[in-house]
Amino acid sequence: MEHEHDHSGAKTRAEHTGHEAHQRHHGPEDHTGHDAGGAGADHGGHDAHDHSKHAGHSPDMFREKFWWSLALSIPVIVTSPMVMRWLGYELDFPGAALIPPVLGTFLFFYGGFPFLKSAVAEVRSRQPGMMMLISLAITVAFFASLATSLGLLDLDFWWELAALIVIMLLGHWQEMKAIGQAQGALKTLAALLPDTAEKVTGGETATVLISDLRVGDTVLVRPGGRVPADGRVVSGRAEMDESMVTGESNPVVREQGDDVVAGTVSTDSAVRVTVTAVGEDTALAGIQRMVAEAQAASSRAQALADRFAGWLFYIATAAAALTAIVWSIAGSASDAVNRTVTVLVIACPHALGLAIPLVISISTTVAAKNGILVKSRLALEKSRGLDAVLFDKTGTLTEGRHVVTAMKPAAGAGREEVAGIAAAVESESEHPLAKAIVAYGKRLDGDVPEAREFKAVTGKSVEALVGRTRWAVGGPALLADQDLEPPAELDDLLAEWESQGHAVLYLVQVSGDAQVAAAFALADAVRPEAEEAVAQLKDEGVSTVAMVTGDSRAVADSVAGQLKFAEGEDEVFAQVLPQDKDAIVKRLQQRGQSVAMVGDGVNDAPAIAQADVGVAIGAGTDVAMETAGIVLASSDPRGVVRTIRLSKASYRKMVQNLTWAVGYNVVAVPLAAGVLAPVGFTLSPAVGAVAMSLSTIVVAVNAMTLRGVRLEGSAR
Numbered sequence: 001m002e003h004e005h006d007h008s009g010a011k012t013r014a015e016h017t018g019h020e021a022h023q024r025h026h027g028p029e030d031h032t033g034h035d036a037g038g039a040g041a042d043h044g045g046h047d048a049h050d051h052s053k054h055a056g057h058s059p060d061m062f063r064e065k066f067w068w069s070l071a072l073s074i075p076v077i078v079t080s081p082m083v084m085r086w087l088g089y090e091l092d093f094p095g096a097a098l099i100p101p102v103l104g105t106f107l108f109f110y111g112g113f114p115f116l117k118s119a120v121a122e123v124r125s126r127q128p129g130m131m132m133l134i135s136l137a138i139t140v141a142f143f144a145s146l147a148t149s150l151g152l153l154d155l156d157f158w159w160e161l162a163a164l165i166v167i168m169l170l171g172h173w174q175e176m177k178a179i180g181q182a183q184g185a186l187k188t189l190a191a192l193l194p195d196t197a198e199k200v201t202g203g204e205t206a207t208v209l210i211s212d213l214r215v216g217d218t219v220l221v222r223p224g225g226r227v228p229a230d231g232r233v234v235s236g237r238a239e240m241d242e243s244m245v246t247g248e249s250n251p252v253v254r255e256q257g258d259d260v261v262a263g264t265v266s267t268d269s270a271v272r273v274t275v276t277a278v279g280e281d282t283a284l285a286g287i288q289r290m291v292a293e294a295q296a297a298s299s300r301a302q303a304l305a306d307r308f309a310g311w312l313f314y315i316a317t318a319a320a321a322l323t324a325i326v327w328s329i330a331g332s333a334s335d336a337v338n339r340t341v342t343v344l345v346i347a348c349p350h351a352l353g354l355a356i357p358l359v360i361s362i363s364t365t366v367a368a369k370n371g372i373l374v375k376s377r378l379a380l381e382k383s384r385g386l387d388a389v390l391f392d393k394t395g396t397l398t399e400g401r402h403v404v405t406a407m408k409p410a411a412g413a414g415r416e417e418v419a420g421i422a423a424a425v426e427s428e429s430e431h432p433l434a435k436a437i438v439a440y441g442k443r444l445d446g447d448v449p450e451a452r453e454f455k456a457v458t459g460k461s462v463e464a465l466v467g468r469t470r471w472a473v474g475g476p477a478l479l480a481d482q483d484l485e486p487p488a489e490l491d492d493l494l495a496e497w498e499s500q501g502h503a504v505l506y507l508v509q510v511s512g513d514a515q516v517a518a519a520f521a522l523a524d525a526v527r528p529e530a531e532e533a534v535a536q537l538k539d540e541g542v543s544t545v546a547m548v549t550g551d552s553r554a555v556a557d558s559v560a561g562q563l564k565f566a567e568g569e570d571e572v573f574a575q576v577l578p579q580d581k582d583a584i585v586k587r588l589q590q591r592g593q594s595v596a597m598v599g600d601g602v603n604d605a606p607a608i609a610q611a612d613v614g615v616a617i618g619a620g621t622d623v624a625m626e627t628a629g630i631v632l633a634s635s636d637p638r639g640v641v642r643t644i645r646l647s648k649a650s651y652r653k654m655v656q657n658l659t660w661a662v663g664y665n666v667v668a669v670p671l672a673a674g675v676l677a678p679v680g681f682t683l684s685p686a687v688g689a690v691a692m693s694l695s696t697i698v699v700a701v702n703a704m705t706l707r708g709v710r711l712e713g714s715a716r
Contacts, residue, residue, distance in 0.1 A: 016594040059131055062114070062173035069169055069479055071113035073162035076103045080159035100158035103148040108142045111165040128313040134168055136317075137344035144337045163497065180357050197228035200272060211277075217275045221266045229262045229278045236271035242266045242634075261631030312415075312665060320344050323673045339674045342683050346665070346672035346691060356654055363650040371618075371633040372713050379613050379629025383647035386613060388588045389542050389640060392581070392599035393549035393559060396617050397637060399525040400600075402433050404440035405502060406521040410487050417712040418518040419444040423509045424472050425464045433503065434462065437473065457481075463510065470511035478506060482514045490519055496523040523555075526562050533637040534563045534570075540644045545591065548573040548584050548607075581607040598640055642711040649709040656701050659698045664695045 015472050077083055079099045084090055112135070122128055141164060145157035198205045198220040210228045213219070218234060221227050227240075232402035239251035242264045251267050254260050260273055262282040279285065320343045327336035330695055364374045374380045391397050409418045425671020426434035427448065441448055451464035460481055461474025472478055479485065486494055486506070497504055502521040509515050534545050545565065556574035565572065573584050573603050581599075585607045588595045597604070597611035606627050608614035616628035617635050632639035668691060672683050683691070 011608045020580065059173060060323075061456040064168040065111050065114070065168065066173050069107055069162070069166050071101050072107055073166050076100045076107070076162040083159055084716045095100050101146070101417060104142070104145060104158035104161055107162050107165050108138065111169055112138045113199055114144075115168065132313060136320075137341055138168075140337065140341050140344065142212045143716055144341070145655060146150045157337075157341075168501040194226045194228050198222070213275055213278050215275055215278060219275060220270060221260075221273055221275050222270050223266055223268055225266055226260055227260050227264050227266070227273060229275045231260055231275045231277075232274035233260060233271050234274050235259050236269060238266040238271045241267050260299055271694040305605065316344060319669055319673055319690060327674065335674075339672070339682075342596065342672040342687075343669060346668040346683070352658070356657070359650055359653045359657065359706060362706045363646060363653075366707060366709065366711075367643070367646055370642050370646070371636075372639055372641075373631040373633055375631060376629030379596065380643065380647050382594065382613050383630070383644050385594050385652050386542055386596050386644060387593035388544040388546060389537055389596045389598060390546040390548055390585060390588065390611070391412055391548050391637065392597075392604050392607075393556065394524060395635070396598055397527060397530045397547060397559060397563065399527055401525065402503065403520045403525040404436055404520050405523045405525075406493075406497065407440070407518060408490055408493055410516055411489060413517050416444050418507055420448050421466050421471055422473055422518065422520065423448045424466050425454075425473050425507070427451055428454040428464070429456065429462050431524055433505065434473075437505065440520070461508075469509060471517075472508045472510045474508070475503070475505055479516070480507060482496065482508060482510060483513055484508065484516055487516055487520060490516075494519060498553055500558040501552050502558075523558070526559055527635070527637065529636045531563050533566070533641055536638065536641040537644075538566075540641060540648075542644070543617075544570060544588070545573040546573065546584075548581055549575050550576055596640065598637065602637070615643070634692040645711050646709065649706060653703055653706050656702055660698060660702070661695065664691075 004274075067558040076099060079091055079096050115131055115134045115138065118131035138161060141161040142158050145161055148157065193210060195209065196207050197210050199213070199222055202219040213229050219228055219231070219237075223238075233254050233256050235256060237253065240260060241251050242261065254271070259276070260271075320340045323343050324336045324340045327339045331339075334617045360377060361379065362604045364377070366382070367374050407415070407419060409415050419441045422443075423438045426437040426441075428451070429435075438448075449466050451462075451466050453465045453470075455463045457463065457472075457474075461472040461478040463470060463472040465471075465701050472482075477584045494504060499608040501524070505520045505522065506516050507518040507520070509517055537545050547556065547560060547563075547570075549559075549564070551574060553572075553574040553639050556572045560570070560572045576584060580599075582605060585595055585597050589610075589612070594612045596613040596615055597607045598615040598617065599605075599608055600617035604616075608616060613630065615630045615632060617637075618631065618633045630643055632643075671681070674682055676682070
């Protein structure tokens with residue numbers, strides 16, 4: 001059979017991300033049995049301003065220290081002479097005067113230890129930041145209070161030291177808990193794997209740990225059960241819930257020959273699956289690694305926040321020194337110490353350090369839940385400013401497989417009858433165009449007749465006996481071989497099909513008087529979501545949607561027409577050699593446009609690398625996905641729209657948080673230094689600690705609202 005266009009999907013793989021892995025990012029007590037490093041484990045290369053570090057610390061540690069410190073701070077505050085004067089009560093019992101210094105000293109070393117330890121690390125790395133400022137503040141408060149208890153100064157700072165430590169511990173506990181919740185999506189992914197699998201050996205099944213599975217094993221997945229490892233269905237048919245991988249809620253039918261992904265759920269039927277990947281090689285593990293790497297990655301906005309934090313240390317230190325000098329001259333030693341401590345507390349870059357990392361953690365988690373795997377944080381950040389999105393056609397905007405788009409029977413032939421006969425003739429062929437004919441025949445005539453004596457004639461046709469008549473299906477070479485011409489009534493229709501670049505196949509009766517019974521038009525099916533993706537990209541401000549393909553101009557223009565490309569705005573690049581796709585990206589960039597390249601094949605990798613934002617479709621090859629900064633877990637091109645929307649939302653949160661954090665310090669530091677003292681307004685260190693923690697809470701809450709960002713549906 002002469003099949004003119006072989007778009008078999010050879011350049012694509014299964015509709016999944018079955019590529020890379022890292023079970024090491026399962027939780028430290030990952031129940032799957034795989035080696036684990038923990039979702040919140042050290043991502044490597046922590047700098048002094050990486051607010052996700054707290055090296056050696058954990059939310060549980062901060063929580064425990066907070067509650068113990070809170071309990072111990074109450075007697076310190078209650079027995080403070082200053083607090084008693086404020087509230088008008090008096091406690092006078094033996095040993096009452098020793099409570100603040102004894103418990104205050106314990107609080108300094110117990111509650112303040114995490115900050116003091118981290119400050120030492122910042123000193124050693126010569127990267128001053130938040131921990132040094134906190135440590136400096138509580139150290140000043142401690143020694144000032146100690147000096148007061150020894151009769152060297154007249155300051156009552158023990159209660160302020162206690163309040164400062166408690167509030168700092170609370171802030172850090174909440175911060176680490178928030179980041180831990182964002183990163184907890186990794187452990188959630190790990191938990192999607194079952195503990196055991198039903199391994200099939202011969203006619204028997206045996207329950208085994210999934211860590212004992214090997215490539216080539218066959219497992220039984222029962223209704224409601226999860227697939228234990230990546231594999232291929234060898235028997236059965238089931239609707240699979242793949243939302244954990246693709247972000248799509250609708251189940252997808254998987255049957256013999258289809259690939260399935262570890263962690264997906266068989267919703268209605270049992271299937272047998274041959275394992276093709278385990279452990280580090282599963283798609284689920286690959287998703288975990290991409291999310292973890294993206295959460296640990298820096299971006300331009302984060303780098304800016306880190307620089308602000310570094311500058312703030314020097315500014316705060318200078319402001320504190322100046323405050324001490326001025327108040328020592330204009331006021332008293334007590335005023336100088338009080339103002340200096342307040343400046344150091346207020347200037348703490350807690351909110352500034354949290355502003356970007358928390359948004360990054362949440363945005364990459366939101367992305368993963370929506371089927372967007374962020375490999376490069378910078379790629380997600382750049383997506384908000386895209387001017388042009390260039391799609392590879394086959395396997396990206398189209399299904400990468402042919403379907404029958406039209407069929408015309410010859411005069412006197414029944415539509416269902418000829419469709420069924422053609423399907424019967426093609427039923428034993430493995431060619432992708434044959435599969436399209438079979439699928440069409442089954443859809444039109446569910447009871448496809450039986451074919452016998454199947455024979456393939458290389459380059460021309462396939463033949464088979466249906467009933468007592470011998471039939472053949474093929475292209476123009478079949479007609480030439482049979483010395484036939486298409487019926488005259490088909491001439492106009494055939495010309496239209498060929499102008500659109502469709503492949504044309506004929507059903508021919510070859511026994512007796514040879515004659516053409518029907519003509520079929522076949523084309524690579526346009527994805528049903530592609531037209532909506534193009535429209536939504538326009539809604540998001542993308543000025544140019546472009547398509548590149550190696551197919552003919554007629555085929556390319558036909559697809560562009562179906563997708564409603566706008567004349568004069570959108571572009572179609574046809575008959576482009578694989579090695580020249582990156583030149584198309586460069587051409588768009590030379591116009592000053594920021595370009596995203598969306599593709600799935602090995603030959604798309606250079607263009608993906610050249611683009612400002614490289615996007616790999618989930619059904620694509622490992623090479624494309626290794627090159628891309630963004631990987632779409634499904635083959636739905638609307639994932640590009642979701643990426644742009646998330647990028648814009650993330651950027652808004654970053655700007656809002658940075659503006660708040662920087663603006664807070666610009667206003668608060670002068671107030672802490674006492675610029676309004678002449679009019680009777682001053683801030684104590686404890687009030688400064690409260691203000692700092694409130695600033696942190698504002699930033700955290702604002703970042704958390706990113707979880708509710710709307711990525712689906714039309715923006716219109």
